[in-house]
């Protein structure tokens with residue numbers, strides 16, 4: 001889902017029809033669908049991204065723009081025409097690396113803003129819309145497929161653990177905005193009178209955990225995320241067992257029909273100190289040099305029952321809010337930490353909301369903890 005009617009009226013919130021048309025071209029081979037998809041090249045946005053104009057996005061409706069670039073990357077995949085990719089790649093870098101909050105979301109009141117204004121924006125009662133990481137994850141997956149790099153998975157992990165996973169209420173309900181304001185709290189949709197875009201994408205979101213755990217090319221299997229799972233690849237079964245991030249290790253066991261030589265590529269997370277990570281094969285430490293793409297590689301003749309263990313020590317880190325002298329977020333490994341500030345003055349109903357997205361934002365603004373009451377250090 002993309003954007004809302006207000007944004008559509010203003011400046012082309014057309015979402016992703018060109019992605020769908022490009023898919024129809026892929027299925028049918030009929031060029032007319034590709035030609036029509038290419039007509040959705042929205043030059044007002046496309047040209048600045050193609051030419052690396054980072055300030056252009058300020059004030060643009062965030063989740064109106066993200067699906068456009070998903071469609072442009074899809075056109076690149078089918079045509080090989082680099083300009084579509086170059087625009088999509090610059091857009092991703094700009095949003096994921098320069099306009100993303102600590103929780104993996106982007107925007108404020110649904111709109112991009114100049115990152116130089118972070119200090120003022122963080123204290124507003126609104127916050128990033130959950131639909132944005134939904135679509136950014138889709139674009140990230142496309143770009144990763146073209147050129148696997150651990151930096152893409154760092155973004156996926158940040159968004160999945162800190163934005164998507166906590167957007168589901170215990171007992172049901174989804175989050176529209178997550179306030180970035182210190183001391184504010186999260187609100188979830190009520191079951192019968194809230195059906196925002198974020199309820200729709202909110203349901204789809206929780207099918208995303210499995211999408212990027214593994215990736216593969218002909219001779220290489222990538223272990224990207226540390227999520228318990230079973231993968232069938234070629235004629236083998238790969239079993240990952242872990243309670244990560246509660247435990248700081250994971251274990252991968254291979255079941256093979258016959259011995260097979262291939263490369264296992266293990267992601268080096270940005271939050272892990274490389275020299276502290278221990279990789280063991282069949283309980284023996286191995287040295288696996290890190291590559292420029294952020295993967296440790298082990299190439300060998302693998303046998304059924306072979307077991308790879310990764311120990312990934314975590315530490316508490318502070319990440320400063322860019323352009324802000326006063327605000328920082330604290331992480332334990334990849335997990336964004338939050339303070340338990342109690343619920344004084346709040347009713348259970350304060351944590352649920354209905355109505356439309358404007359109501360959602362207004363209700364979020366209704367009872368923020370005064371900043372003077374927020375613990376600081």
Ligand SMILES: [Zn+2]
Nearest residue numbers: 129131197198
């Ligand atoms: Zn939304």
